[in-house]
Amino acid sequence: MKLYRNEISSATARVRIALALKGLKAEALPVTILGEDAESRQAGYRKINPQGLVPALLTDSGVLITQSLAIIEYLDEFQPEPPLLPGTxxxxxxxxxxxxxxxxxxxxxxxxxxxxxxxxxxxxxxxxxxxxxxxxxxxxxxxxxxxxxxxxxxxxxxxxxxxxxxxxxxxxxxxxxxxxxxxxxxxxxxxxxxxxxxxxxxxxxxxxxxx
Ligand SMILES: N[C@@H](CCC(=O)N[C@@H](CS)C(=O)NCC(=O)O)C(=O)O
Structure with a gap:
């Protein structure tokens, strides 16, 4: 797995916490997000994530998942233990x-x-x-x-x-x-x-x- 991410990003932090709780590792792919010229606003990254946002997770089979809630729910299904959602x-x-x-x-x-x-x-x-x-x-x-x-x-x-x-x-x-x-x-x-x-x-x- 690879994670497009930024250190100051609160949405990235959510995914990093979920990965850590699961004991999973994802290769970090840093993307700058501050300023007009940030990588997140460039065509290169927009081709990867049309919303120009981090986090985005690239799965081992090459599927890109955007939006932290969707990524975290994917991780919860990918590796169910410990569960991140309640039982009811x-x-x-x-x-x-x-x-x-x-x-x-x-x-x-x-x-x-x-x-x-x-x-x-x-x-x-x-x-x-x-x-x-x-x-x-x-x-x-x-x-x-x-x-x-x-x-x-x-x-x-x-x-x-x-x-x-x-x-x-x-x-x-x-x-x-x-x-x-x-x-x-x-x-x-x-x-x-x-x-x-x-x-x-x-x-x-x-x-x-x-x-
Ligand atoms: N709803 C999105 C929010 C993603 C988001 O807004 N990420 C911020 C960093 S925390 C970003 O990439 N910002 C780039 C920008 O605002 O230009 C999620 O939960 O993943």
């Missing part, structure tokens, strides 16, 4: 709803291409883009905290073992903290993240800070 249909739906609340409603509003577009079309400066990002992270994480609080029955967001919900939560929480958010305002998230930080698969695969 309700549990699986709840785990996916937390993952999507983060991927589709928070993270999707933050990546470099969003900032570039806000700058190009609305002349947004760095402060305006930071205000934009803080708004969506603050509102989105508060909603995720309420979702977890209302459903939580175990040590983690869903159950007693980290899986897809936690894989999506952890990188987003790390990046919220880097943006200056105090995780203590979201007590369930804060407690779960503190536990995840002690697990090597999470600790060693957090997204790197932007320099």
């Amino acid at each position: 249909a309700e549990g699986r739906a709840q785990a996916r709803s937390i993952a999507l609340a983060i991927a589709a409603e928070i993270h999707a509003l933050l990546p470099p291409r969003i900032g570039l577009h806000l700058r190009a079309v609305f002349q947004a400066d760095a402060d305006a883009i930071a205000t934009w990002s803080r708004h969506w992270v603050g509102e989105g994480m508060a909603a995720v905290e309420t979702m977890i609080a209302g459903r939580r029955q175990g040590a983690f967001a869903i159950g007693d073992r980290p899986g897809i919900a936690e894989i999506f939560l952890f990188p987003q929480a790390v990046s919220a903290r880097r943006m200056g958010f105090d995780l203590a305002q979201w007590p369930n998230i804060s407690e779960i993240v503190a536990k995840l930080q002690t697990i090597p698969a999470f600790q060693e695969n957090a997204p790197a800070a932007r320099r």
Whole structure:
């Protein structure tokens, strides 16, 4: 397996955590994502992934899988142990709803291409883009905290073992903290993240800070 990836990418971090939990290895194929001239925006990479995003996983049989949730569910089927989804249909739906609340409603509003577009079309400066990002992270994480609080029955967001919900939560929480958010305002998230930080698969695969 090969993984198109970037060190600062929160979506890549999700896949790296899943690979580590499974004890799987993927050859790293680095793709730059910052700035107008980033490799992710070049025709060469667009031929590989038309969305120009990382992560993208190339399977051993040469099939490219894009979108972190699809990649992680593929890995879960490729190697079922340890499972990343709960054992019940309700549990699986709840785990996916937390993952999507983060991927589709928070993270999707933050990546470099969003900032570039806000700058190009609305002349947004760095402060305006930071205000934009803080708004969506603050509102989105508060909603995720309420979702977890209302459903939580175990040590983690869903159950007693980290899986897809936690894989999506952890990188987003790390990046919220880097943006200056105090995780203590979201007590369930804060407690779960503190536990995840002690697990090597999470600790060693957090997204790197932007320099
Ligand atoms: N929904 C996608 C999001 C992928 C994504 O936005 N990746 C970012 C890095 S975290 C990226 O490649 N950004 C390039 C850009 O914004 O120009 C997933 O879950 O894989």
